[in-house]
Amino acid sequence: MMSTAPHAASRRPQLLAAGAATVTVVLWASAFVSIRSAGEAYAPGALALGRLLSGVLALGVICLLRREGLPPRAAWRGIAISGLLWFGFYMVVLNWGEQQVDAGTAALVVNVGPILIALLGARLLGDALPPRLLAGMAVSFAGAVTVGLSMSGEGGSSLFGVVLCLLAAVAYAGGVVAQKPALGHASALQVTTFGCLVGAVLCLPFTGQLVRDAADAPLSATLNMVYLGVFPTALAFTTWAYALARTTAGRMGATTYAVPALVVLMSWLALGEVPRLLTLAGGALCLAGVAVSRSRKGAAAPEPEGAAEPHARDGGRV
Template sequence: MRLVRNRPHILAPGAAAVSVLLWASAFVSIRSAGQAYSPGALALGRLAAGALALVVIWAVRREGLPPRSAWRGILLSGVLWFGFYMVVLNWGEQEVDAGTAALVVNVGPLLIALLGARLLGDPMPPRLLAGMAVSFAGAVTVGLSMSGEGGSSVLGVALCLLAAVAYAAGVVAQKPALGRASALQVTTFGCLVGAVACLPFTGQLVHEAAQAPLTATLNMVYLGVFPTALAFTTWAYALARTTASRMGATTYAVPALVVAMSWLVLGEVPGALTLVGGVLCLAGVAVSRSRARGGRTVRAAAGEPRPEKVS
């Protein structure tokens, strides 16, 4: 009986872990597919494949349309996270390696906390502010480390920072919608909204798909089915059962996974100064999540729910 009652507490972290692993692989696949597809075309192809898979599952499960109260969050997250984020990230990864992109985008969890405080009224403890400052210094260090390789690399870092902002805004917009609709509904229609937003790239996608090698197209389909359809659904499932800031914390492992995957698959390893900047980004996150004495008080001040008693 206790195992059944604890099931959500077991499944939610597992769902978050699936999202983290698949999103880490997405950075590598984007880098690979981006050699044949332009940023907008790759985003549209990925979203089209993901939307197709999600609509099939949604139809089989007969979950119906989300309630009207959930559509604001679905529309905002669809445009910002599914649409704009993917285009900008694809563009950024054409300028910097996969590991660097993951390190810079990883400031997103801190931005989630900042936006949550501004838009949702969540508190902003001093440790969070200090962590944001350290992570920003890390992002600047990464940018400086790439400056010797030309202006395009600096542009890539800037684009990845912009992607992090879109990711954070999408998560904050999605959270209220998950209180009114299911994870599958929010993900399916968010993906459809993102695909519609990317329709202006249809011509590029058709032209490039005719010339792209099969491996690049398969990478695009993989991005749609797994890091989009599956990973965004498992993310939404977990997000519906915890706070946005705590879910953001689960993505801290992404850069390390990406660096390992890009080294094994693409032969890309960030330089020493880039890694220093990445460590600063992660250190800032650690500072923001650290606890002073009296951990329960700190958790309450940070807006985290108290653990429930299980009888």
């Protein structure tokens, strides 16, 4: 009986990281529903800027309440790169690209991102590529493409749109891999706050467009934009960073393959879009692949050195 307490204590960080990852994928899935509404009234750059400004405001308030200071100098390189690539460039080109291509093409191209994360993590961070991770990602990728194809309309795809989606996938992967080392020096909240700030600064050229769109946009679209900033950005990116500090980039990337399955469910519940049988099958494949990629052979395969315990500055805090 006495051995159960230390075992439960050793499992607590893993459970907290899993819970943080779950919050992230649920909120990122909900973002697709909000983007659909806000994107009808806001141009891609304006929507990205409005979302990031809302996120910076929310994160700034939390930092003040928690008395978070500036990140250490060693963290700034990763924060700056992830802010430019992921918070800034990725959000603009993804919004733009998804207006140019159908859902099937977007699913095929954008969901290359987690695969790139695993490959870049192995090359630049020394992450392992266990067979279960690769097999799970292959299954989830097939499921994501199936969901996208089954939900596609009659619209076509332009070469320009495909290039934009590919650039988004590359920026997403580069941003995640750059963020990982920064989390060894700064807290998840610091990395997220200042990465979001860097992205917002990058998007400042869209200020005029944001003002014009906001003047004409319905209240529902503006509220959806603010929601995107506060929850799928401020909260979800922070819980993502918290979980990323405690596992490998490849495993976290694979976890995001649960998003397409959750989008199907949320579209069904919130928008009344009854999914096709093929859509449900694709969602099931996504979840099955995530389960495989997150599993480990045996009961106690250790995390790579430095992955399970973040830097002391993080203090286990979100």
